[in-house]
Amino acid sequence: MVKLVDVANEAGVSAATVSRVLNDIPTVDPAMAKRVRAAAKKLGYRPNAVARSLRKRRTQIWQLVVSDIANPFYTALARGVEDVAVANGYHVVLGNSKDDVAREARYLELAQQEQVAGVIIAPQRRNDSVTALLASGIPVVAVNQTVEARIDHVLADSHGGAREATRYLLTQGWERPACITGPTTSETAQHRARGYREVMVEAGLSPVIEFRAYQTQAGADGAAALLDSDTPPDAFFACNAMISLGVLKTLKDRGLRAGQDVGLVAFDDAPWSELTDPSITVIAQHPYEMGIQAARLLLERIRDDDDRSPVRLTLQTDLIERESGLRRR
Amino acid sequence: MVKLVDVANEAGVSAATVSRVLNDIPTVDPAMAKRVRAAAKKLGYRPNAVARSLRKRRTQIWQLVVSDIANPFYTALARGVEDVAVANGYHVVLGNSKDDVAREARYLELAQQEQVAGVIIAPQRRNDSVTALLASGIPVVAVNQTVEARIDHVLADSHGGAREATRYLLTQGWERPACITGPTTSETAQHRARGYREVMVEAGLSPVIEFRAYQTQAGADGAAALLDSDTPPDAFFACNAMISLGVLKTLKDRGLRAGQDVGLVAFDDAPWSELTDPSITVIAQHPYEMGIQAARLLLERIRDDDDRSPVRLTLQTDLIERESGLRRR
DNA sequence: GTGAAAGCGCTAACAA
DNA sequence: TTGTTAGCGCTTTCAC
Numbered sequence: 227m228v229k230l231v232d233v234a235n236e237a238g239v240s241a242a243t244v245s246r247v248l249n250d251i252p253t254v255d256p257a258m259a260k261r262v263r264a265a266a267k268k269l270g271y272r273p274n275a276v277a278r279s280l281r282k283r284r285t286q287i288w289q290l291v292v293s294d295i296a297n298p299f300y301t302a303l304a305r306g307v308e309d310v311a312v313a314n315g316y317h318v319v320l321g322n323s324k325d326d327v328a329r330e331a332r333y334l335e336l337a338q339q340e341q342v343a344g345v346i347i348a349p350q351r352r353n354d355s356v357t358a359l360l361a362s363g364i365p366v367v368a369v370n371q372t373v374e375a376r377i378d379h380v381l382a383d384s385h386g387g388a389r390e391a392t393r394y395l396l397t398q399g400w401e402r403p404a405c406i407t408g409p410t411t412s413e414t415a416q417h418r419a420r421g422y423r424e425v426m427v428e429a430g431l432s433p434v435i436e437f438r439a440y441q442t443q444a445g446a447d448g449a450a451a452l453l454d455s456d457t458p459p460d461a462f463f464a465c466n467a468m469i470s471l472g473v474l475k476t477l478k479d480r481g482l483r484a485g486q487d488v489g490l491v492a493f494d495d496a497p498w499s500e501l502t503d504p505s506i507t508v509i510a511q512h513p514y515e516m517g518i519q520a521a522r523l524l525l526e527r528i529r530d531d532d533d534r535s536p537v538r539l540t541l542q543t544d545l546i547e548r549e550s551g552l553r554r555r
Numbered sequence: 556m557v558k559l560v561d562v563a564n565e566a567g568v569s570a571a572t573v574s575r576v577l578n579d580i581p582t583v584d585p586a587m588a589k590r591v592r593a594a595a596k597k598l599g600y601r602p603n604a605v606a607r608s609l610r611k612r613r614t615q616i617w618q619l620v621v622s623d624i625a626n627p628f629y630t631a632l633a634r635g636v637e638d639v640a641v642a643n644g645y646h647v648v649l650g651n652s653k654d655d656v657a658r659e660a661r662y663l664e665l666a667q668q669e670q671v672a673g674v675i676i677a678p679q680r681r682n683d684s685v686t687a688l689l690a691s692g693i694p695v696v697a698v699n700q701t702v703e704a705r706i707d708h709v710l711a712d713s714h715g716g717a718r719e720a721t722r723y724l725l726t727q728g729w730e731r732p733a734c735i736t737g738p739t740t741s742e743t744a745q746h747r748a749r750g751y752r753e754v755m756v757e758a759g760l761s762p763v764i765e766f767r768a769y770q771t772q773a774g775a776d777g778a779a780a781l782l783d784s785d786t787p788p789d790a791f792f793a794c795n796a797m798i799s800l801g802v803l804k805t806l807k808d809r810g811l812r813a814g815q816d817v818g819l820v821a822f823d824d825a826p827w828s829e830l831t832d833p834s835i836t837v838i839a840q841h842p843y844e845m846g847i848q849a850a851r852l853l854l855e856r857i858r859d860d861d862d863r864s865p866v867r868l869t870l871q872t873d874l875i876e877r878e879s880g881l882r883r884r
Numbered sequence: 885g886t887g888a889a890a891g892c893g894c895t896a897a898c899a900a
Numbered sequence: 901t902t903g904t905t906a907g908c909g910c911t912t913t914c915a916c
Contacts, residue, residue: 227691229909240887245911253885272691275668276608277909280892285605287648287669295633296826301624308651312658317665319616320649322637329641336646339604340616362556362601442826474830483832497625497771498827501803503812558893569903574895582901606893609908 228269237265248273279341288318288524289337291330291347294440295322297468298496299513300348303369306517307346314525316343323350325439331355338362344524346517349373351411365527367520371413378523378537380516384414384493387509387543388421388463391491394507394545395461396429399553400489404434404459406448406469412440418465418493434459438469445472453480461489461551467496470506484550491551493543504549511543557598566594577602608670617647617853618666620659620676623769624651626797627825628842629677632698635846636675643854645672652679654768660684667691673853675846678702680740694856696849700742707852708867709845713743713822716838716872717750717792720820723836723874724790725758728882729818733763733788735777735798741769747794747822763788767798774801782809790818790880796825799835813879820880822872833878840872 230248234241239258246254247262265271279285288311292300308318319342321333327350334355337345345359348369356373359366367378388405395403405422408415419435426433436452438444445464449472452459464470470492477484484490485504492499495510519539526534559577563570568587575583576591594600608614617640621629637647648671650662656679663684666674674688677698685702688695696707717734724732734751737744748764755762765781767773774793778801781788793799799821806813813819814833821828824839848868855863 227909230911231909241910242887242889242912243885246886249911255885258885272664272668274609274670274909275665276605276614276670277892278911279605280603280609280894281909281911283892295630296627298625301630304624304649305651312661317648317650317669319646320633321646322634332641333646335601336604339601340646341603341605471826471830478830478832478834496827497800498825498831501800501807502827502831503807503833505807556893559895560893570893571895571903571905572901575902578895584901587902603893606908607895609910610893610895612908 228271229274230271233262233266233269233271236269237262283341284343285341286316287340287342288316288521289321289333289340289342289345289347290318291321291323291333291345291349293323293325293330293348293350294468295320297440297466299467299494299511302513303348303517303520306514306519307521308517310518310521310525325350325441327351327353327355334359337364344528346520346524347373351409352413365524367524367527369516369520376536378520378527378539380520380523380539380541382414382511382516382541383543384417385421387493387511387545388418388465389425390421390543390545391463391493391509392422392425394547394551395463395489395491396425396431398461398489398551400461402431402434402457402459403461403463403489404436404452405463405465406436406438406445406452406473407465408438408440408469410437415440415465418463422463440466440468442468442472442475445469446475447472449473449476459488462491464490464492467492467494467499470494470496470508474502474506485552486554489551489553491545495546499546500548504552507548507551508546509543510546512541516541557600558603559600561598562591562595562600565598566591612670613672614670615645616669616671617645617850618650618662618669618671618674618676619647620650620652620662620674620678622652622654622659622677622679623797624649626769626795628796628823628840631842632677632846632849635843635848636850637846639847639850639854654679654770656680656682656684663688666693673857675849675853676702680738681742694853696853696856698845698849705865707849707856707865709849709852710867710869711743711840711845712869712872713746714750716822716840716874717747717794718754719872719874720792720822720838721751721754723876723880724792724818724820725754725760727790727818727880729790731760731763731786731788732790732792732818733765733781734792734794735765735767735774735781735802736794737767737769737798739766744769744794747792751792769795769797771797771801771804774798775804776801778802778805788817791820793819793821796821796823796828799823799825799837803831803835814881815883818880818882820874824875828875829877833881836877836880837875838872839875841870845870 323330
């Protein structure tokens with residue numbers, strides 16, 4: 227393994243000078259810089275990032291923690307984060323907490339041990355494992371869930387999106403839409419349920435809400451339970467992409483066709499949403515964009531250690547009308 | 556920041572002893588070990604992984620490089636890898652090369668600079684950026700693509716799966732199935748095309764193959780081009796999940812219904828495959844399992860630096876019959 | 885503008 | 901069984 231001092235010897239300069247050249251520190255003679263670069267190239271020198279990190283007391287790594295890597299929302303988010311990270315010389319460690327709070331906490335502890343430059347987390351729920359990180363001075367950005375006042379947040383307008391979805395179903399003539407959402411501990415689940423509830427109440431209708439999990443199976447179970455109830459709904463508002471898959475499964479099992487026998491609007495514009503038959507009317511969030519924004523906020527925090535006051539960025543959602551919400555008899 | 560030596564002072568022992576305790580080295584007096592742990596806990600000590608890595612000349616990080624994080628095959632693979640990694644005290648850096656060979660090479664260089672403990676890569680094509688890694692002594696496992704004789708591989712039986720898919724379409728009575736696959740540079744694309752071609756020739760039919768990209772848009776374009784040709788196919792063999800989404804899109808645009816007007820069998824059992832209407836008949840690979848296996852091979856290589864000879868693991872595929880391949884008129 | 889020297893926090897010889 | 905000592909490869913004062 228060729229190291230910095232080898233390059234120094236080859237170029238006939240000191241290690242300090244090589245370090246300066248490689249870090250683009252301007253106070254170095256151009257001729258010498260050239261010589262050093264030539265030597266580095268000749269020897270095939272690769273800087274040891276670990277040694278550098280130890281000395282600098284901070285790595286070039288970001289930790290991203292999400293709760294479900296199978297959920298296209300999070301893969302899009304990850305792509306946004308990674309694109310900004312790579313463009314700025316950072317790289318991204320992806321942690322999948324699998325809806326497990328303990329595992330999430332483990333990743334945060336790890337972030338601290340690995341001295342990562344920053345953390346972007348989409349937490350399951352409000353929780354304080356983030357606080358320890360803050361105490362250690364590692365910048366954090368939270369996505370989709372309020373964590374604490376001192377940090378930056380990137381959120382989607384869950385409440386507004388839910389209102390729009392529910393209003394749309396009612397406008398289409400559905401009379402008893404039900405809502406299937408995530409766990410009560412999740413802020414987005416609560417906000418989406420609230421938006422739905424408000425619109426129902428405003429219309430003089432009784433809200434029916436299933437708090438389950440943001441998972442396919444939970445969606446399937448929730449839809450089945452609702453359909454088996456005394457007053458089954460005639461439409462569904464599925465509060466994320468995984469739940470909507472589950473609802474589709476139950477509908478299929480029972481020979482019901484969305485956009486005809488029942489109505490369906492889902493949160494999240496998944497890759498398959500426009501390609502299923504019927505295609506799915508969705509409230510599109512913009513996870514890639516959210517990833518970009520979260521990454522930018524993190525970059526700012528890392529660079530300017532100035533303590534600008536925390537930011538709360540809320541991105542709008544968009545209704546994309548397709549077939550599943552229509553009512554054709 | 557509390558460090559190892561602080562714990563040592565608190566416990567009244569040397570740094571070396573603390574290190575031994577924390578690394579579970581058995582040759583240490585239990586009473587002393589207990590004292591050390593108590594001190595560590597009291598001070599809230601968090602080991603500095605960077606310093607440890609520098610000293611040990613290897614980190615606890617694995618680098619996973621895939622070509623498309625939006626493809627559910629790779630997210631399932633990642634979950635398999637991550638589960639094994641976490642269970643063994645490693646963590647996983649996920650790199651998304653986005654079908655860009657240069658970006659792939661960047662990740663490998665990074666892996667070297669970061670001194671990762673090992674690399675699992677699903678390379679775009681045969682290429683030699685892996686060789687540099689090997690030279691630096693970092694163990695590598697390749698998935699889905701042969702790279703070079705000296706490393707371990709985990710593969711799916713693309714050829715067998717493709718034969719089965721094609722035979723199935725013919726058995727259903729489709730007469731002119733066409734194949735849409737990935738780029739010619741991709742080994743899986745070639746193997747799947749070959750399996751298809753063989754079965755067609757054996758049946759006395761003319762194979763029609765579109766080599767495109769493993770992307771939704773490519774699948775849509777390929778299907779459109781085929782349908783616009785002089786002798787349009789009456790069925791499609793889509794060689795991965797993304798392509799099959801694209802084929803569905805084109806069919807939908809043209810008002811064709813799979814399982815009725817045209818036949819469709821796809822590689823990859825995606826989350827939506829059984830939930831679309833019609834549901835999609837697929838050749839299931841087992842990406843989660845492949846991730847597990849790749850991770851196990853990597854573990855072996857990391858632990859036993861013994862040079863066991865390279866392994867080629869080929870996992871079987873399974874036909875899952877659903878609706879899209881049926882022929883009902 | 886450049887070099888010498890110290891040290892980031894930890895582990896691993898070696899000695900006791 | 902425990903402590904002492906010497907680095908891992910790099911960056912960064914501090915002199916010159």
